[in-house]
Amino acid sequence: MITAIVLTLVLVLFLVQSHLFNEQVADAKTKVGELDQKTSENDQMKTQTALTKLENETGYSLDPGSVSVEEWKQAKAYSEQFYDDSEGKFSKKWGLFLSYQSMKVDIDPAIAYELLKVETGNTFDPDLTGPETKYGHAYGMAQFMTNTAPWIADMAGINYSEEKLFDPYFSMTLSVTYLDYLYDRYGNWDEALTAYNRGIGGLKAYVSEKGTPKSGYSEEIQEMASLHEL
Template identity: 55%
Template sequence: MKRILVMSLILLLSFITGFLYFENKKLQVTIKQSEKLNAEQKKILDMKEMQLYYSKHPVSADLALNYESWVISTMLAEQLVEDSDGKFKREWGIFLGEIAQQRDVDPYIVYELLRIETGGTFDPKVIGPKTRFGHAYGMAQFMKNTAPWIAEMADLPYEDKLLFDPIYSIQLSVEYLRYLYDQYGNWDHTLTAYHRGVGGLQTYIDNNGHSKSAYAVEIQEKAQEFDLLTYSP
């Protein structure tokens, strides 16, 4: 009788232990599902916040924040914010990630170009020194004789004051780089043409026998130092 009682207690304890084990497993699964749901909800809320932010800026009609590419864009943004010591804003990085993916342009090339053009400040209000062609304006340093037709190509409105809008500057720089890369098929030509103009590119080639300007080399070398993501048109 005593042996039967002991066996019964052992079986009962085994049952309770097994029950608690599976209940704990179910609880862990529920917690993970809850965390995943909360993360997805936060992502959706973040996207809505970003969409509201972008609604206040001129954005090409065919561009929109994409849920599937959001993770890549946010990772990129965090990386660029850290690299720039907070000078390059998170919302700029997310937008750059989205438009770079949609236009198939290396975002690190764009980021390094904007760094050089602003002297490392990423100041959207910067005005370049006066040249015989006039001043260059904004983070991407476009001149008033070039920006309007690039804006038209990007299906964007144009006003001089928009050159100081960071989101607008990023769009113009990506569209122009995409256009130049389609023309030349390599970054040396593309970046030297961006810096010197199409006529200046040809002059540089005539004088040097190549298009590998210091400007083009620096941007590409700096862009290659990033290893989180890889883009190549």
């Protein structure tokens, strides 16, 4: 009889302790959840602050809410890579801006970066004037001609002037906008990049002659971009 009572008391004590333990675990989980939420809110606030600062420094609206905290961290990582790869010629601020603009439209920032590298002969010179062609000169970091740049600027929702072709942020914005347009049109990088290089009409002529949209230009950019994977 006494043994049964003792066992009952032990069982009751065990159940009470288990209940208290479960309450403590639940309370701890709640506190961890609150801490995670607070950390997430702090990270989001820091991201918004950083984007606002970049907006003020570049003069371009960046729509801060369109990129997540994680994507902003990736943009920072890309900017470090691009800075190192260019031996400091492509500034970290440029890298942040280019990566952010690319991510907004789901373009690999490395594709956009390597395109600028090829277009400028690895100089990333925003004041570059390309060689004369039968269509005229190409200007700036992304090497746009004056017959192409205005309608791409209109598509990007920004004002155009010839002087802006030498603004690196204007040039990068046009480049990403045009890449987005071409990729949406063709659905693959060989056609999109060859069209960027030769023009839409030039792409048709190239494919007619070669039987493929793959070009040295498109292959080089894609191959080099693959080396930047995070």
